[in-house]
Amino acid sequence: MKVKICGITDVHTAIAAARYGADAIGFVFAESKRKVSIGKAKEIVSFLPPEVLKVGVFVNESREEVERIASIVGLTHIQLHGDESPSFSELISLPIIKAISFQSNDGLAVFNQFPSEYILLDGPKGKYRGGNGKAFDWNEVNAALLEEKKVILAGGLQVSNVEQAIKIINPYMVDVSSGVETDGIKDLVKIKEFIEKVKTLGGNVNEHLYITK
Structure with a gap:
């Protein structure tokens, strides 16, 4: 089982998370109490091993700005947490993680056709589009409706x-x-x-090499 630690804003925490076995590190570029500057994110990425995914979180940002930030920072994946359309996602050069706030199974099957390898199921929207720490009733989710996707579970x-x-x-x-x-x-x-905890549940812990400078 893979783990993404999102909302990282400093080098020390990022290195530690990678050393502990995190498979992905998330950087928030949308309005959030965890928003990170482009320069700081670039610095953090320079310390991370290549096998760790570097995910940029965006909300209703322009394609040009997403691509610009991704190029400067060295992102490997783009997480879209707003109202981005399928056609918008198809224009992005990096792999897409499409985040949705789960409300019900109505319409969930639509996202099975969304042009992204990953679908992130998040909790209810709060002040910000994500990172609100609110869980939802996992028993209500019909995961079979997303059988074509790699599902990432978030929220609380x-x-x-x-x-x-x-x-x-x-x-x-x-x-x-x-x-x-x-x-x-x-x-x-x-x-x-x-x-x-997660690695114990999911099998062997994926021990990453990590870079120090």
Whole structure:
């Protein structure tokens, strides 16, 4: 089972997360309390091993700006968390993760045809499009409607509930942000515990080499 740690804003936390076994690191470029500057994200990426995915999170941004930031930072994947259309996604040069706030199974099958390899199921919208730390009823999800996609599960995950979530949804990857924070700051102990928990459930821990400078 793969793990994405989202909302990273500093080098130290990113290196630690990769060392603990994170498969993907998320950088938020939309309005958020975890928004990171382009320069800082570029610096962080320079310390990460090549096998770790570098995901940029955008909300209703222009294609030109998405591509510009991706090129400068060195992103490998683009997460679209707004109202982006299928045609918009097809114009992006990098692999797409399309995020949706799960409300019901009505219309979920439409996203099976969305031009993206990944669909991210998130909790209800709050002040921001994502990272609100709100879970939803995983039992309501008909995962068969997304059988063509690699499903990433997000929304209110933490070490105490991720096992249940994985058993119900059986996602390709789990995505956590606020669930590994203390007082709004990424907590290395919680990150390590979360990754170890997921890797224990999903099989062998993927130990990454990591780069120090």
